[in-house]
Amino acid sequence: MVSPILRGGDVSADSEGVRLTDEQRLDWLRLIRSDNVGPRTFRALIGHCGSAGAAIATLPDLARRGGASRPVRVCSRADAERELEATRSLGVRFVASCEPDYPHRLRMIDDAPPLLAVRGNSSALALPMVAIVGARNASAAGIRFAERMARDLGLAGLVIVSGLARGIDAAAHRASLASGTVAVLAGGHDHIYPRDHIDLAKAIVPQGALVSEMPLGWEPRAQDFPRRNRLISGLAAGVVVIEAAKRSGSLITVRFALEQGREVFAVPGSPLDPRAEGTNDLLKQGATLATEAADVITVLRPILGQPIELEAEEPDAPFTPEAEPGGDERSRITQLLGPTPVSIDDLVRLSGSSPAVVRTVLLELELAGRLERHGGTLVSLV
Amino acid sequence: MVSPILRGGDVSADSEGVRLTDEQRLDWLRLIRSDNVGPRTFRALIGHCGSAGAAIATLPDLARRGGASRPVRVCSRADAERELEATRSLGVRFVASCEPDYPHRLRMIDDAPPLLAVRGNSSALALPMVAIVGARNASAAGIRFAERMARDLGLAGLVIVSGLARGIDAAAHRASLASGTVAVLAGGHDHIYPRDHIDLAKAIVPQGALVSEMPLGWEPRAQDFPRRNRLISGLAAGVVVIEAAKRSGSLITVRFALEQGREVFAVPGSPLDPRAEGTNDLLKQGATLATEAADVITVLRPILGQPIELEAEEPDAPFTPEAEPGGDERSRITQLLGPTPVSIDDLVRLSGSSPAVVRTVLLELELAGRLERHGGTLVSLV
Secondary structure, X not given: OOOOOOOOOOOOOOOOOOOOOHHHHHHHHHHHOOOOOOHHHHHHHXXXXXXXXXXXXXXXXXHHHOOOOOOOOOOOHHHXXXXXXXXXXXXXXXXXXXXXXXXXXXXXXXXXXOEEEEEEOHHHHHOOEEEEEEOOOOOHHHHHHHHHHHHHHHHOOOEEEEOOOOOHHHHHHHHOOOOOEEEEOOOOXXXXXXXHHHHHXXXXXXXXXXXXXXXXXXXXXXXXXXXXXXXXXXXXXXXXXXXXXXXXXXXXXXXXXXXXXXXXXXXXXXXXXXXXXXXXXXXXXXXXXXXXXXXXXHHHHHHHHOOOOOOOOOOOOOOOOOOOOOHHHHHHHHHHXXXXXXXXXXXXXXXXXXXXXXXXXXXHHHHOOOEEEOOOOEEEXX | OOOOOOOOOOOXXXXXXXXXXXXXXXXXXXXXXXXXXOXXXXXXXXXXXXXXXXXXXXXXXXXXXXXXXXXXXXXXXXXXXXXXXXXXXXXXXXXXXXXXXXXXXXXXXXXXXXXXXXXXXXHHHHOOEEEEEEOOOOOHHHHHHHHHHHHHHHHOOOEEEEOOOOOHHHHHHHHOOOOOEEEEOOOOOOOOOOHHHHHHHHHHOOOOEEEEOOOOOOOOOOOHHHHHHXXXXXXXXXXXXXXXXXXXXXXXXXXXXXXXXXXXXXXXXXXOOHHHHHHHHHHHOOOEEOOOHHHHHHHHHHXXXXXXXXXXXXXXXXXXXOOOOOHHHHHHHHHHOOOOOEEHHHHHHHHOOXXXXXXXXXXXXXXXXXXXXXXXXXXXEO
């Protein structure tokens, strides 16, 4: 039993950020729903053009200059309005990454979704969170342990984040319905997966929330689950792994957690249990051993006590357009690129162009579907 | 599967030490079987008197000067001869701590038995050893894991040390009968405990050994088991703990192991399994997590590769007697002592006497049954 010392320990989510106008929100939705625009490109475009509205206007031209083989599709105003309307009718609303009610830890990851579709009690998203993840084919003991861990962390004031999957995920959500739990969906809000967890999803809404970065109507594909896992770790201050085999989805979440600087906890198990191979390996690699909620809280308490630094994103700030590359510069920079990832710093150094010009050329290539961004600041041609 | 890289990696046990004459061995046995003489007092007496024979002659006088309330019993020559004879007829022989075939790691602990009664293949005692200990009421999985660990460590050339108890101990011995295993007894060689393991003990003898510091005829009492555990860790380069509850005997072995500078390994288990509480706690405290033999070998290989420094004990070396305390010095030093342990360094400083004089007074008190030695160099009055 853990005292609720953590409630209120997380700070500043309510005190920062700018609220979008309806028109701006529509522009943000159009921009993120346009071809070749992911979260990182979205940020780069806002940086380059000053606002989502300006970015939408400039996008086709940038893509053409980047060498797009055919015109890039920009999400139409009508399509965005339809999605906004349908979303609203499901009781879901969009929260932008610059707004005060956007989960502030998630805002810090470099591929935070510009718009998060949220259904439920958004105050849960302002509390400190911890993720509990693990095997779908969990053992009875694993399920029981996940329930105990989720309940005790909930009593301590932490909101439990997970992926609504069978096994450990569902057990963690169920045991924290009353204290607050957040499920991150891999598809749209109208495509809960697995289908038998629709009732669980409904039960989460009163105290907690369902969140998704995917459009309505999006049926989750295999590759959407790992992508979704970065949001599970991104929302949380730490990730607790309960029963995970080698090469399991939970370990993908751990990889994201480490990239994002989140704490990783693993629950030990018998060496003869294949469902403990992943967690025991994590322990060998330095994860914190957790057999009870107190083990998690001891590590997270000092982290949650510290104010989080917000990376401000201000769409209404005065804007100076970035330098436009000359034709020579564009081809010189493009020639420096290949299938092997190189750092943007190296591109600046080798091209002799200004960082602003290099950023613009990369943005053009990205919008043309010719550039891939990797972790850190590495880029390569597709 | 681990390659037998360790065989031969442990060094120098055969190249050092002096062999006792029959007469000296008899003196050693008489001295260690005398009242108030434990392994530490034995060493102190040899240091003070120069040889076991001289110590036997001086012992009653030292005890009287220490304030013994009644004459201290010295083991008679006849009794010692009887024990030697009975021991021999059981196929057991005494190895002295100064002799080349004494297990060289055990020789380094500060309360190493001066004489170890050995039955079996003494070459096993010259190989590098690792201890496997754990719960008597082990689970089927724990037993299976102990077998696998013992077999794989055995294949790697390590001799398995344990305590012949039910559960994990017996499993570890059984799985390493062919490669070599050592059981440390808490009683005399004619009092194997538990009785149902007499056959197991017999099976150990061809490739391995049974060892004891206790006299023939000694039936093990409760307090003899913890005392025995220091020899299990003392023989080994590391201790692997498999399934241990909180406050279990295995954790006593771990405490000795840490005092002796041995490596400690713990096997993880489910937080819901009470038999894993002790091992999971050890992991939280920094023990090395072991799920397979390779985890143990990785840590021990560099340790076993290093030559062991031998603390020479040479009963035949030229001897200068230690300073005799005056009556004043004796009472001043005794007055500085009380039931609270103090360090010998402090006694020297506070008494103003020489270290040699302080040592002599402490020896007298010890032989009088009035002094207790604690870990380090702490002493107190009984």
